[in-house]
Amino acid sequence: MARVVRHRSRRRLHLTATRRRTLMLIGCVLALAAPMIVGAAALVGRRVDIDAGDATWIVPHSIDLSAASGSPDAPPTRLKISKLGVDTPLEDLRMDGAGVLESPKAYGEAGWFTGGTYPGDAGPAVLAGHVDSKTGPAVFFRLHELAPGDLVDVQRGDGWLTFRVTASEHYAKDRFPSAKVYGPTPVPxxxxxxxxxxxxQSKHSYRDNLVVYAVLA
Incomplete structure (x- = not known):
């Protein structure tokens, strides 16, 4: 009878040790997993913050720039948005001394930010235009009408590049998301x-900015 008791005691000791090792192993796995989980969340956060609209990195893009003939550095010269009846040449726009993107000089024309991406290259190409003037509607007066799926055409060199709208968002000017608008993207x-x-009325300007996001179709 004493031998049976000792045998059972050894089994209890063995099971206790096994449970300890199991718990220690689980603890190690969780400790290793935690940084990976946090890292993954941070990565997703960056992608969502940088990318616009749809998660474009999920869908592989076949980028064909053969339509943009001439020099690979040929700047964009014209913008067409058939849905809105927009057909405008593009002015060259730069940042001013305060780091703010300057506006086109002509209210009836849009402009391209020359310090950013060329349309069709990987990254966000930025085009800007006035919504109205003291005399009436300007080139981007109807920009708010664009919806996902609408097409935008940009001339570069002797050819045209077509972009498909993915999203349209409003931002207060004092909370403009520069990283989201100007930050790098893996596709054009x-x-x-x-x-x-x-x-x-006191500042003679609108309080918000409207940003339409599009990807190379």
Missing amino acids: ELRLITCGGSFD
């Missing part, structure tokens, strides 16, 4: 920017 994208929201 387009940003169309104008003013929006309510009009601030």
